[in-house]
Amino acid sequence: MRFIHFIITWFFIVPIFGQHEKAVDFQKVEVKIAPLLSNQSIMGWGSYEFEVYRKTDSIFLDAVAMKFQSVNLNGRAINYRNSGRSIGFKAPKKPGTYKLKLSYTAEPKQTVYFVGFDDDLENNEQVWTQGQGKYTSHWLPSFDDMTEKAEFDLLFIVNSNLEVIANGKLSAKQKLNEAHGFPAPGMAKERVPKSRWRFKMNNPMSSYLAAFVIGDFDKQLTHSASGVPIELYYEPKDSLKVEPTYRYTTEIFDFLEEEIGVPYPWQNYKQVPVRDFLYAGMENTTCTIFSDQYVIDSTAFVDKNYVNVNAHELAHQWFGNMVTEQSGANHWLHEGFATYYAYLAEEVLFGSDHMYWKLYETAKTLHNLSENGDGEALTNPNANSLTFYEKGAWALFLLRDRVGDIAFKKGIQNYLNKYAFGNVTIDDFLNEMERTSNQKLQSFRSRWLEDEEFPWPDVQKYLIEKNASLKSYFTIYQSGGSYPDLVDTVIRNWDALASDQLKKQLIKDCSQSLIRKDFIEKLTNESVKVRQAFVMATRTIPEDLRHYFEEFLDDPSYLTKEIAFVKLSLAFPERRLRYLQDLENIYGLPNKNIRLVWLTVALLTDEIPQKGKGQFYKELNAYTNSNFSFETRQMAFEYLSQINALSDSSILNLIDATNHHIWQFKKSSRNLLRSLAKEEKDRVERILNGLPSQEQLRLKKIITP
Template identity: 35%
Template sequence: MSFVSFWVYSQNTPSQTYADFLSATARLQFQNDSENVTGEISFDVQITSTTDSLFVDAKSLKEHEVFLNGNLVKSDYNGERILLHSRFRESDTINLRIKFTSEPKKAMYFIDATGDGSWNQIWTQGQGKYTSNWLPSIDDMNDKMLWNLQITAPDHLTSLSNGVLTQKKELDNVIQWNYSMDQPMSSYLVAIVIGEYDSYKLFSETGVPIELYYYKGEKNKALATYKKTKEIFDFLEREIGYPYPWQVYRQVPVKDFLYSGMENTGLTVYSDSFFNDEIGSNDRSYVTVNAHEMAHQWFGNLVTETESQHHWLHEGFATYFSMLAEQYLYGDNHFLNLLYTKAENLVEQSRTGKSTELLNPGSSSLTFYDHGAWALHALKVKVGDKAFKTIIRHYLTTNAYDNVTTFDFLEKVTEITGLDLLDFRERWLLNKSFPAKEALQILRSYPEMEEFFQLKARSISNFNESFTSFKEVANERDNIPALIEMIQQLTLHDDIRKYDLIKKVSNYDLLEVNRAIVLSTQQINDYNRSVIQTLIDEPSYVTRESAMFLLWQDTKNKKELLLDLKSRWDTLSPELNMSWLVLALSTPEFTNAEKQLYLSLLRDYTDSKHSMITRQAAFDYLIQLDIMSEENYRDLIASCFHHVWRFYKTSREHLRTGFKTETGREIIKNLMTEMSDTDQLKVERVLSQ
């Protein structure tokens, strides 16, 4: 899963050591007017020791029937599991079939992507949520099985799942999609996506088909979003040294996803906030998420942890190999800056007392991801690049399609290197605090980082003492982290000589550097005006937005400026357009009729057809300006019960803020009179928090 997930991982549940679920075949039906899953799932099960019961994890079932070897049998259901009582003898192979209807409350999400009141997109999230919330399955990730899925859905939609598409059959108003796998996986990696998509296909250097999905009519965004996908795929195959372990690789964006991305086997699902045009991709690049989820196809999917204590074997490895992919794409300075930034965050976590050892199952995402990545880098430094690659290849080869512990991995390290890893374990795996001293020593071993630390030390010096150093940095065109650090330090000084440095580095035409220049500028003056005017057309919506605000503050002809910018920009992101609308509403030269139009356009951005990021920005503006309409408050109340906790948390804060105003309180109370008693109580609870 992507590095910005916030849940504490606990995917391990009690194993059925007396049974081995070998394969599963699911046949599922979906209808546009229902948020139920109807179908059946059939398991082939090998009995490994005699027992009088079997169970299948199943939640949110409305109805079900169980068949054993074709015969209808009785079963018990407690809302969590289907329990089957019979005499199961060692070495028997049985068929267990369950016909069911489920009403998922989580793990499968029905999304109204266009705001028309019915779902037009479905996606699943099994990791941390359990596939058994929508499909009877086995929560224990140690029980891997072959999966085959048949999906029947309305014929205007595309249905995706794990494995190769073996058949696509058109029936009356529906299409039946059949997917099949040739290697086993854990149930949490089962995935379904249904929606309105087009796609195009690439092939890796080794011939693996890479299918890239996008919303209909938006191929320009697809080409921008996926522009590094093949490069990353080919790099990871070479770097890891083990062939891609699945039949096909797909990527698909979805609306209102819980995290940045999820590495379902052969099918990465990611938040469409990363699905952007060329300019938007410069601001919110998919590359890190892309590489991270792709690396999981080996680390997590091919070789899977036995329990959450060893979760860094998934996230730490995926994070580190995504960093190596970015090093390949963007160079050593970029990679070293990633190491430095992660170390800074981990040191801060230790300082605040929130740090835990890497093998603690309750560790934070920061620990599992970034501390885990640092542990791997420390190991690589210890054993050398060549030995490290051999270790990784040996680890994957000997544990393919199996479950492992940290100690299994360390055993492979010792087999290859002969090293005693006791000190490594104590410092990097069992240390409750991040080993900052060791990390700093590693960073200082790189000449580039030693220069960077010397530059950082200049932050407490006066301008005359730092000027020579700044001039040297300004000559290093390819050292983007150092240039950005210099720009940030220049904000601390009033010496006008800094503007010559800023102008010089702005001419390098580096997106990250120019963005830093604009974001660090407090106001325009005679020395920086020409630079900001040049950057107003930078291929970055973030840079354009900040530059627009600075120029709007600076000019007397505010309306003329805004109209000129609107006409010269071919495209605007929703966030840039909202910023333009807010400035227009604050510009006296616009007429009342024009402002009414702009207010209407701004208010429309709270509608559920927009992304969470866009809606959140709209609520921020409207609440701050106290111009929320009744429809905006209706959207806000609905957002308070959204399935993504970060979004509903902020929405609830906004609702409480609005309720404190006289107008907001009146609108909210009126809306509550339209609600059921149950919904009224839910809103009252939010307001009282």
């Protein structure tokens, strides 16, 4: 909860000593935000309370590409310097409490995303933020350094028909009129009625965790066993998906409070799905934002659900938000811990087989990387996310195994309580663990945190000890389980196998060798996921087993249906019409996996007359426009280019996508445009010629890099 950039440009750097580590500490930030939706900009009025402990030269706030209309200190206008990256002013000479007031405008190029403003759909407009990695200082003068923590109270002025969701508790909401001095100068152009939303936080946090969402949302309210209000947001069109989307939310919440042993540190919690989000989820304090690709129906739950992300982001409310890393070299304390506690939550909900086999999968990946010389230390601030998340979680499993449950839990509690709302290093954590366990943890530190190598033998030993089905699996291989022995062993012992996870793994290992009548008949009563593993492992479908495979089209899984449909349609083109009929009007997962592949196959089916195909061609091409999520658009582009069916308007949509804020989508769109420009040179040139010259210039740079 302390820090300020002492720097640089036109004064001296002040040596750090004295009672307070830092000369200046920001304590409270109150900001009023009025997003101007029509031109995607932000007007803001910030009020910052800070304490000067001792003499320093200047004080800075990070503020990227902002314009300041006024800057006042304790009610008086002051001189300031706006570098385009930060705003700085001369520090007051005397120690004491001061109030800085700023009014500013910003047109954020990142961090605030305006989605759905350039399509022809109504009420799908959303504004949302992503602070971590993108910097809150693009929309709010604040502190890029995580060690400066302050209490953030956000206030919004937004069109009355929209919902605002932000950190903290909504303390007041009112419609505005002239009596409130509204509209303020500069806002006069927006004539829509506005409302004011006031959010209140009780505890300090780092700036990267400040967040808001604006859009058309409803919510359901629930409570944890301890009484914390939990708000579950959704778009009105998704009201029937609330239950499967948020399934187990209170169970996860109650479990984490119990398991961590420290009460949830904030006054409330909310979760909001948004469109075209950058990641799976982001743990903004009290206000997790996540991808709307997790907004699912009950059928989708088996293939894609929010449970893991839900638990991961919630665990961050303690590990990351309440205690925050001092620097990137301590990132394990965020991601390793959130991943670890999400595993524990999944174990409670889905059983330990589920958890240990998932852990086994990540261990294999980490082991392979390590074998190839690509292992990374957890203390490396530039390690990749697999290291921070999965190796990080593994380190905690092995640490707990070493110090024992009681010492581990006590150490976690002491660590959280001691550093609550402050910043931490790996040493701070290990010191607490050493104290409660009465063990020296230097060897753990070097093996798990500092070594680049992944400790595979320790991990294998651990898995064999903890999980019976993994133990059997390792035994099968140790006793020389190889083809065709393995296939025979599997078929002979199948009925005695108790673990679905083991069954899935064996199917994967044997793959095509299990495509036999005596085995396929055993699958009738297997779970959806075991059956799915079988369809996935199948490379070719023999004619005499066709009707067994056709049954997979009825499985209650969108993924199984899709895979079975594709494999059957390829193997038996003469039966495509029947398969198409089976899956007609099923859209599938949130990315519309089934509908897109259905349309593609329909366009390739000779029995469908050209006239009927016209409509399918139109529909598949329509999925490339910005009415749809980038996941759907990306798939539609891929299918259409594979069957050479991109329409001119899809190429225009592709051009639009070359500027998308999701870098993976931007990249794939640019690659596709590049190859189209080669294969269909004249056509692409003709389309480009119809665009404004500046846009042509931009695209030519993409096409000829």
